[in-house]
Amino acid sequence: MKTNNYTTTTSSGSFSIVEDAATLNEFYSFTRQLGNDKKVRFTGKTDDAESIDWNFTYRGRPLTLQYDIYNGISLFAHSQKDHSAAQQLVSVLMNRA
Numbered sequence: 001m002k003t004n005n006y007t008t009t010t011s012s013g014s015f016s017i018v019e020d021a022a023t024l025n026e027f028y029s030f031t032r033q034l035g036n037d038k039k040v041r042f043t044g045k046t047d048d049a050e051s052i053d054w055n056f057t058y059r060g061r062p063l064t065l066q067y068d069i070y071n072g073i074s075l076f077a078h079s080q081k082d083h084s085a086a087q088q089l090v091s092v093l094m095n096r097a
Contacts, residue, residue, distance in 0.1 A: 018090060020072040027067035030093055061085035
């Protein structure tokens with residue numbers, strides 16, 4: 001899978017586009033990778049017609065992995081202080097892809 005990674009920062013947090021042309025199967029591949037990481041703890045899931053959000057903590061930092069039919073796979077940090085954990089996790093996921 002060819003990944004396209006870039007980051008956008010907002011006042012409430014930041015997000016990284018992990019793969020902008022991803023399929024649902026690729027999203028579930030990332031969630032399996034996260035599930036195998038001992039530093040990741042799953043905390044919740046939201047599923048609607050156009051997107052799926054998987055909420056989890058990575059090294060104690062709250063993050064959300066999202067699949068959206070229009071935007072692909074994104075990783076959201078819930079605050080600015082969680083941004084470095086999100087960037088670190090994106091690097092880990094990209095190296096495994």
